[in-house]
Amino acid sequence: MTMIAMALGTAGMIGAAPAQPPRTQPDASVHQIRLQTARFQDVEVALAENYIPAPFCETAEMMGRDPAEGGMGVHYFRPDLLGLTSQPGERVDGVGTHTDFSQPAVLVYEPQADGSLELVAVENLVFKSAWDAQHGGRRPSFRGRIYNEMADDPSTPVDEAHGFAPHYDLHIWVHRANPNGLYAQFNPDVTCDHAPSMDAHH
Known part of the structure; x- marks a missing residue:
């Protein structure tokens, strides 16, 4: 928690009608997102556009989930888009609605x-x-997919919200196929095995 805050303080068919594609199936809008974010394949571009790295690589296990769900990876955040308001040492919080x-x-x-x-x-x-x-409490959504709600449970030894205040989030795996689904939180084909040992929490 403290390390993250410090890093960021210095984010059916009817009649003859064709069946709708499943929500996990990419469509033109998802392909467009892939193209629009392709420049970030070079992490130096992300840094130049004011993204800040979190200090560790995240996995399902470190958030109290089944390790078989896989990993997330290392998150790079845009503090301005998150509207961060927290100070170093505090749980990461903000006012952004981007x-x-x-x-x-x-x-x-x-x-x-x-x-x-x-x-x-x-x-x-x-x-x-x-x-x-x-x-009014209506969670954000993308293409009908409702964002996940994340909050830490203080009665457990792990931090289910990985250092963040209660929040809604949604991943889109546009640059790595995910057997768990396009919008799953974790990807079994993503590993933190090669993260620096001091930063890999898995």
């Missing part, structure tokens, strides 16, 4: 064996208190 995936608030990278980073997903995250104040 949900435009053409310029995502968060980029997700997988550490590689050679020390490089490979872009695997994009994400938007909005803090629950700020979003609910504007939308």
Whole structure:
């Protein structure tokens, strides 16, 4: 929690009608997001556009989930898009309500064996208190997919919200196929095995 805050303080068929594609199937809008974010395959571009790396690589296991769900990776955040208000040492919080995936608030990278980073997903995250104040508790959605709601359970030893205040988030795995689904939180084909040992929490 403290390390993250410090890093960020310095995100059916009817009649003859054709069946609708499943919500996990990419469509033109998802392909467009892939194209619009392709420049971030070079992490130096992300840094130049003011994305800040979180200090560790995240997995399902570190958030109290089944390890078989896989990993997320290393998150790079845009503090301005998240509207961050927290101070170092506090749980990360903010007032941003940004949900435009053409310029995502968060980029997700997988550490590689050679020390490089490979872009695997994009994400938007909005803090629950700020979003609910504007939308009356109706969670954000993308193409009918409702964002996940994340909050830490203080009765467990793990931090289910990975250092963040209660929030809504949604990943789109536009740069790495995900057997769990296009919008799943974790990807079994993403690993933190090559993250620096001091930063890999898995």
